Amino acid sequence: MMRPVMTISPDIGPDRIAGWYIFNTWLQKQWGHPIRLELFPSFQKQREAIQRDEIGIIYANPFDAAMLVREKGFKAIAAAVGKSDEAVIAVNVDSSVKCIEDLPITCRAAVTEAPDVNTISSILLEPADITRQTLQSVIADTYVVVAKLVLQGKVDVGFFLAEAYDGLSRVVRSQLRELLRSQIYDIRHVLLVEPHLQAEYETLKTILANMSSDAKGRDALHNLGFTDWEILQQEDTEFMIDLMDTLVT
Amino acid sequence: MISPFVQLIYHDGTMREVLIKNEEIPFPEGKLIVSRTDLAGIITHCNPSFIEMSGYQHEELIGRPHHILRHPDMPAAAFQDLWDTIQQGKQWHGYVKNLRKDGCFYWVYATVIPNIRDGSIIGYTSVRRKPSRAKVQECIQLYAQMNEAGAAV
Numbered sequence: 001m002m003r004p005v006m007t008i009s010p011d012i013g014p015d016r017i018a019g020w021y022i023f024n025t026w027l028q029k030q031w032g033h034p035i036r037l038e039l040f041p042s043f044q045k046q047r048e049a050i051q052r053d054e055i056g057i058i059y060a061n062p063f064d065a066a067m068l069v070r071e072k073g074f075k076a077i078a079a080a081v082g083k084s085d086e087a088v089i090a091v092n093v094d095s096s097v098k099c100i101e102d103l104p105i106t107c108r109a110a111v112t113e114a115p116d117v118n119t120i121s122s123i124l125l126e127p128a129d130i131t132r133q134t135l136q137s138v139i140a141d142t143y144v145v146v147a148k149l150v151l152q153g154k155v156d157v158g159f160f161l162a163e164a165y166d167g168l169s170r171v172v173r174s175q176l177r178e179l180l181r182s183q184i185y186d187i188r189h190v191l192l193v194e195p196h197l198q199a200e201y202e203t204l205k206t207i208l209a210n211m212s213s214d215a216k217g218r219d220a221l222h223n224l225g226f227t228d229w230e231i232l233q234q235e236d237t238e239f240m241i242d243l244m245d246t247l248v249t
Numbered sequence: 250m251i252s253p254f255v256q257l258i259y260h261d262g263t264m265r266e267v268l269i270k271n272e273e274i275p276f277p278e279g280k281l282i283v284s285r286t287d288l289a290g291i292i293t294h295c296n297p298s299f300i301e302m303s304g305y306q307h308e309e310l311i312g313r314p315h316h317i318l319r320h321p322d323m324p325a326a327a328f329q330d331l332w333d334t335i336q337q338g339k340q341w342h343g344y345v346k347n348l349r350k351d352g353c354f355y356w357v358y359a360t361v362i363p364n365i366r367d368g369s370i371i372g373y374t375s376v377r378r379k380p381s382r383a384k385v386q387e388c389i390q391l392y393a394q395m396n397e398a399g400a401a402v
Binding site: 101123124126127128129180181182183184185186238239242243245246247249 | 277358364376380381384
């Protein structure tokens with residue numbers, strides 16, 4: 001077996017990157033095969049590597065998971081227990097906007113490139129007749145920059161991953177107001193493995209299923225921000241992809 | 250006095266007397282209502298928001314036909330279009346007025362998608378989200394006209 005490349009969704013916060021290096025080391029020891037962790041600066045760069053079939057294991061954004069499963073034959077083997085991708089739409093604390101329906105149709109939104117957050121947030125704006133065509137997006141590199149654009153009054157709203165919003169400093173959050181938070185629960189990042197590693201699926205599932213029983217495994221999970229892995233069946237992922245499909249068209 | 254009960258006849262020939270109240274329940278903010286059915290439209294899965302909004306218990310929904318939620322104000326042609334579309338393997342979108350167990354109603358923007366596995370349709374997933382009020386107002390008029398036209402035939 002060649003040394004597979006493992007990568008993670010570019011929307012994983014910088015505070016969790018060290019955790020993924022620790023997980024990579026732990027997984028190599030348990031599995032008995034070398035793995036190379038490679039990080040990509042953008043979704044675009046990562047998708048290019050996926051198209052070149054360079055990726056063996058990926059902790060993917062649910063939006064990309066659909067492409068990986070349906071087009072590239074990847075199989076989802078696990079997801080973090082109790083973690084789902086929820087979005088927060090926030091305004092400046094002094095904004096006159098009290099609910100989604102108060103927003104103008106030509107709403108200006110500060111957004112990152114995270115496709116799941118942007119899709120969920122766009123859906124939350126639909127009751128105000130704001131469509132992907134009328135929405136004016138201002139792209140930001142990070143959620144901190146999204147917050148800054150909202151605070152500076154350069155946009156009407158900011159789209160945040162709920163976890164990232166909750167992780168903003170108290171000072172920043174005190175100047176923002178949460179307009180709406182999604183409660184979808186069924187959309188989440190998943191760990192996927194490429195079809196060439198098909199013979200290893202069950203081995204990898206067993207290793208992850210036992211991770212929280214191992215002291216070093218528990219430490220590694222803590223550093224990822226998880227309590228445990230939930231082992232997935234193929235239909236669990238197919239269901240999430242079907243659900244995503246209903247949201248993107 | 251007008252009876253609050255209405256007899257509904259479904260496409261499969263079954264009949265049911267339902268309670269109708271002119272009271273709208275608002276769509277829960279930030280949530281999606283999700284359900285899955287088999288090929289015959291029998292409910293096989295529903296999420297907590299579906300249960301909450303329908304007014305039924307989980308065990309009252311699983312194994313029942315999805316038309317348990319059908320409101321008499323919805324034109325039959327809308328559901329015919331839905332079934333014709335999804336049986337061709339395509340997505341269907343539309344604004345739907347749903348009936349709750351307690352007789353109240355709620356509007357949704359629904360997307361129904363066929364679950365295709367190994368090239369075959371094995372069931373359907375329906376996801377409902379909060380609709381635009383402007384679109385709902387348009388549909389109230391449109392569906393009334395469709396029902397009138399249907400009754401006149």
